[in-house]
Amino acid sequence: MANQGQVSSDSGTVLTDDPDTPAAGDPTVTPVIQQIEADVSVAKGGPTQVTVGGTIMYTLMVSNSGPDEAPNVVVTDTLPAGVTFVSASPECSEAAGIVTCVLPSVAASATVNLAIDVTAPNTPGTLTNSVTVDSGATDDPPGNNSDAFNTTVVEPDLSILKVDNPDPVQVGSNLTYTVTVTNNGAGNATGVTMTDTLPPGVSFVSATPSQGSCTGTSTVTCNLGSLAASANATVTLVVTPTAAGTITNTVSVDGIG
Numbered sequence: 001m002a003n004q005g006q007v008s009s010d011s012g013t014v015l016t017d018d019p020d021t022p023a024a025g026d027p028t029v030t031p032v033i034q035q036i037e038a039d040v041s042v043a044k045g046g047p048t049q050v051t052v053g054g055t056i057m058y059t060l061m062v063s064n065s066g067p068d069e070a071p072n073v074v075v076t077d078t079l080p081a082g083v084t085f086v087s088a089s090p091e092c093s094e095a096a097g098i099v100t101c102v103l104p105s106v107a108a109s110a111t112v113n114l115a116i117d118v119t120a121p122n123t124p125g126t127l128t129n130s131v132t133v134d135s136g137a138t139d140d141p142p143g144n145n146s147d148a149f150n151t152t153v154v155e156p157d158l159s160i161l162k163v164d165n166p167d168p169v170q171v172g173s174n175l176t177y178t179v180t181v182t183n184n185g186a187g188n189a190t191g192v193t194m195t196d197t198l199p200p201g202v203s204f205v206s207a208t209p210s211q212g213s214c215t216g217t218s219t220v221t222c223n224l225g226s227l228a229a230s231a232n233a234t235v236t237l238v239v240t241p242t243a244a245g246t247i248t249n250t251v252s253v254d255g256i257g
Helices: none
Strands: 006-009 012-015 038-045 049-051 055-067 070-078 084-088 092-095 098-106 110-119 125-134 146-154 158-165 175-183 189-197 202-209 213-215 219-227 232-241 250-256
Touching: 038 070, 038 125, 038 146, 055 070, 055 098, 055 125, 070 110, 084 092, 084 098, 098 110, 158 189, 158 250, 175 189, 175 219, 175 250, 189 232, 202 213, 202 219, 219 232
Parallel strands: 049 146
Antiparallel strands: 006 012, 038 055, 055 110, 070 098, 070 125, 084 110, 092 098, 125 146, 158 175, 175 232, 189 219, 189 250, 202 232, 213 219
16 A cells, blocks of 8 residues: 655645655555464364274365465374375375375365375384364464374284084095184284195095185185174085094184284
């Protein structure tokens, strides 16, 4: 805004000078700045529990309660130690465990959703993920500019039980093993695999799982997929003894979070 006064007399007209400029007769120039006010906030979500090595998808909700549009909105997310960064929304980039998301603006009364995917560590524990948001506007109130979210990392606890029937069994008759795999842990188990290396003196007949599939005849491998906490899967394995004696059959199970 420019403003200039003048005074006139019989001797002429004199213009006022701006004291901040050296030239005579300059008008007084005053910058007029419009203050942008916006209430920018951030809220964070995600899974409260995940198994070791599992995927965690964090959600970030950036909101502007106004009254003005918020320019230059920057979201800073500090990933927990031990996680592995996988991907994030196109507005975001990651460096040294810090994800930065840059939004040119967020309109008044609008919400922008962002996502960050990471892989949980292979050890159980609690992960705390913190996020902050800032903008080029005067933010009032500032107390909602940060949030944190906790995720508990748990590990599966797989057990296996094998029952044979009949016992004893006649040579040339079918012997049925019923194998039950149970997840006693607090988290889901994935990639559950049962392996049974058949002993000498038997011939393979069939292997039928309650879920997944089985392959092999001398070594039977059953890929059972996922088991939720407290869930179980069974495999019915049928063989035929070919000689008299004692049959010792050992089975194992493996899986990850």
